[in-house]
Amino acid sequence: MSAGPGGTPNAPTRSALLHATTRAALLDVIRGAGNISRVDLTRATGLTGATISTVVRRLIDDGLVVETGRAESTGGKPAVLLALAPDSRYAVGADLDHSGITYVLSNLGGAIVGRWRRPGFGMESPAEVVERIGTELTTFMAQVGVDPDRIVGLGVVAPGPLAGAAAVAGAPAGLEAWSTYPLADALRRTVTLPVMLENDATAAAVGEYWTRSTESSSCFAAVYMGTGIGAGVMVNGDVYRGASSNTGEIGHLCVDADGPECWCGSRGCVEVLAGPAAVVAAAREAGMDLRGIGVAEDFATVAREAMVGDPRAVAIIQRSARYIALAIHGLANLMDLDRIILTGPAFAQAGSLYVPAIRTQLERGFFARTSHAVEVVISTHAAEAAAVGGAALVLQSELAPRASSTHTAISGRAVSHGLRQSGPGSVPWG
Numbered sequence: 001m002s003a004g005p006g007g008t009p010n011a012p013t014r015s016a017l018l019h020a021t022t023r024a025a026l027l028d029v030i031r032g033a034g035n036i037s038r039v040d041l042t043r044a045t046g047l048t049g050a051t052i053s054t055v056v057r058r059l060i061d062d063g064l065v066v067e068t069g070r071a072e073s074t075g076g077k078p079a080v081l082l083a084l085a086p087d088s089r090y091a092v093g094a095d096l097d098h099s100g101i102t103y104v105l106s107n108l109g110g111a112i113v114g115r116w117r118r119p120g121f122g123m124e125s126p127a128e129v130v131e132r133i134g135t136e137l138t139t140f141m142a143q144v145g146v147d148p149d150r151i152v153g154l155g156v157v158a159p160g161p162l163a164g165a166a167a168v169a170g171a172p173a174g175l176e177a178w179s180t181y182p183l184a185d186a187l188r189r190t191v192t193l194p195v196m197l198e199n200d201a202t203a204a205a206v207g208e209y210w211t212r213s214t215e216s217s218s219c220f221a222a223v224y225m226g227t228g229i230g231a232g233v234m235v236n237g238d239v240y241r242g243a244s245s246n247t248g249e250i251g252h253l254c255v256d257a258d259g260p261e262c263w264c265g266s267r268g269c270v271e272v273l274a275g276p277a278a279v280v281a282a283a284r285e286a287g288m289d290l291r292g293i294g295v296a297e298d299f300a301t302v303a304r305e306a307m308v309g310d311p312r313a314v315a316i317i318q319r320s321a322r323y324i325a326l327a328i329h330g331l332a333n334l335m336d337l338d339r340i341i342l343t344g345p346a347f348a349q350a351g352s353l354y355v356p357a358i359r360t361q362l363e364r365g366f367f368a369r370t371s372h373a374v375e376v377v378i379s380t381h382a383a384e385a386a387a388v389g390g391a392a393l394v395l396q397s398e399l400a401p402r403a404s405s406t407h408t409a410i411s412g413r414a415v416s417h418g419l420r421q422s423g424p425g426s427v428p429w430g
Contacts, residue, residue, distance in 0.1 A: 022047065022055050027399060028237060030065060030082055031109065032212060037071055037079035056082065063088045064108065064399060084109050089399060090146050092193070093155045093207075093390025094133065095200065096121070097227060099296040099345075101133070102384050103140045105151075106391035108399065110211035114144035115384060120294075126181040134190040152398045153194040155390030156187060157203040159227040196393050200224050201248055202239055203389030204343045205232025208379060210392035217375075220339035221248065221331055224385065225346035227295075229271050229324065232389075233335055240335070250327040251275060274323035276346050279316055286312040296345060303350035317350065321357035328358055332374050333367045339375045348382035 029044050030036055036044070041052050059065040066085045070078035086109035095102040098120050105114035118136055121129045141148060158178075184197040198206075205222035221231045229251030233240040240247055251271035252264050259268025272278060276299040283290060283302045288310075290298040305313035328340055340358065342351045355376055362374045379385050 022051065023059070023399075024396075026052070026055050026059065027064065027084070031084050035068055035071075035081040035083050037081055039079055041082070086111065088150065089395065090151045091153055091155060091391040091394035091398070092137065092141070092151060093157065093203070093387040093392070093394070094137070095157045095384070095386035095390060096129070096133075097159060097200075097345075097386075098122075099227075099294055101129075101136070102387040103136065104384055104387035104391055105140070105144050105146065106388060106395065108395060110207075110388075110392060110395075112381070112384075112388065113146070114140065115387075116140045116143070126177055126183065127186065130183070130186045130190050133187065137191055137193075148192075151193060153196060153394040154187070154191055155196045155198065155203065155392070155394040156183065157198055157200050157386040157390040158183070159200050159230075194394075196390070196397060198390065198393055199230065199232075199245075200226060200344065200386040200389070201230035202232035202241075202245065203393055204379070204385040205234050205341075205389070206239060206396060207381075207385055207389030207392040208341050208343070209234050209237055210396060211381070211388065217339040219335060219337050220341060221328075221335065221337050222341045222343050222379070222385070223250070223324075223328060223331075223347075224344040225276065225324075225342070226344040226386070227276070229275050229327070231328075231331055233331075233337075235335075248331070250331050253327050253330060255323055255326055270323050270327045274320040279320050282316045282319070283313065286316065288312055299346055300349045303353060306350070306353055317353045318357065321354045322361075324354060325357040325361035329361045329365055332362060336368055337374055338372055339377070341377055341379050343379035343382040343385040345383055347378060351378035351382060 025045050025047075026041060029041060033040070033044075038049070038052050038056060041047075041056070042049050045052070047055075056065060060067070063085055065082050068081045068083045071081055072078065086107045089108045090105055090113070093104045093106065095104075100120045101118045103114075103116040103118070104112055107113050116136070121132075124132070137154070141151065184195050187195045201222060201224035204224045205220070208220070208222050219233070219235045221233045223229070223231045231248035231250050233248050252262065252266060252269045254266055254268045255270055256268030256273060260272050261267050262269040262272040277295050279302055280290065280295050280298040283298070288302065288305065290301055292298065302313050302316060306317045331337065332340065340362075342354060342358075347354065355378065359376050362376065363369065366374055381388055
């Protein structure tokens with residue numbers, strides 16, 4: 001991207017956007033097909049043969065696509081097959097959560113080639129956490145042994161809404177310092193890679209798309225439950241962002257106007273009634289024996305007890321599932337979704353306990369149910385979905401930019417490799 005006076009990026013030209021869109025379309029089709037000929041690319045995309053030939057040649061020259069052999073002959077000369085070169089590029093995803101920091105290294109095809117789980121940041125200040133990330137990232141990349149020149153960027157994922165230059169109104173107790181901290185700028189000064197910043201639910205949705213688990217879905221949501229509850233929505237392979245990239249906050253839908261106050265300022269939110277912290281609080285009130293190490297660990301205990309039939313745990317999880325099912329029902333009606341993917345650490349532990357309530361609610365009340373069903377599944381990498389999504393965001397933005405890649409959620413500046421990174425934004429935690 002070119003820069004205007006003072007180093008401010010100019011808007012991308014129409015030809016640049018068209019090229020990026022064409023490149024993205026071809027990479028997506030090749031990635032999804034595994035092996036495909038130029039003729040089949042023409043059929044799949046509707047682009048001309050000349051355009052296909054030109055863009056494919058550039059992809060081959062960039063090392064992103066390789067010719068893998070020939071298809072079976074149908075009477076004429078066998079067509080040359082194309083495929084991604086999966087190990088030509090890599091990206092790192094880092095999921096920052098109070099209970100732990102997860103690093104994932106993914107290759108161009110979306111396969112995880114390295115993972116590392118580190119302790120959460122506890123009472124560390126944001127600046128201390130950033131310094132630790134810089135050190136841990138260096139160690140992690142050395143451990144996996146990948147050529148650093150092939151790593152195109154770092155996708156940092158955090159719970160909660162993203163804010164611009166102004167902070168939002170609140171944050172959970174103990175995490176207020178994060179609500180005004182310019183995380184992306186601090187990381188950019190600390191690490192040697194371009195940095196992208198995203199919330200966990202949106203990143204998880206991109207990760208599901210990039211790892212090919214949603215090819216048949218035109219409009220799906222990844223519903224993420226970790227520290228809080230949120231959803232990332234993708235329409236035809238593109239993130240639906242809204243005005244400030246704060247879509248899908250289903251944890252802050254009101255389901256009880258007279259309910260308890262939520263940290264967001266509202267009352268009766270799904271998160272305060274049904275999120276992991278609410279489940280743990282209800283379990284303690286019911287007299288369950290919890291270790292009190294942290295919400296994530298205690299939620300896992302409640303889930304395990306529910307799975308073995310403890311009536312107190314079963315009742316608590318069922319109540320949580322009903323509220324979350326109502327929120328998902330509302331999201332499905334608003335967006336006309338065809339697939340719901342449950343993901344995040346909490347659903348990795350307890351997703352099977354939530355699926356029946358969600359399916360029942362949708363089968364009974366989804367508005368477009370006579371036109372199509374809504375599939376409800378649990379992610380195959382739910383526990384590390386945010387980190388996987390962080391890496392996928394980098395790969396998509398760098399190698400297959402879509403409409404949502406042409407702007408940032410937070411006021412942004414272009415950085416090397418064509419990536420975007422958030423500017424003076426902050427990450428409130430929710």
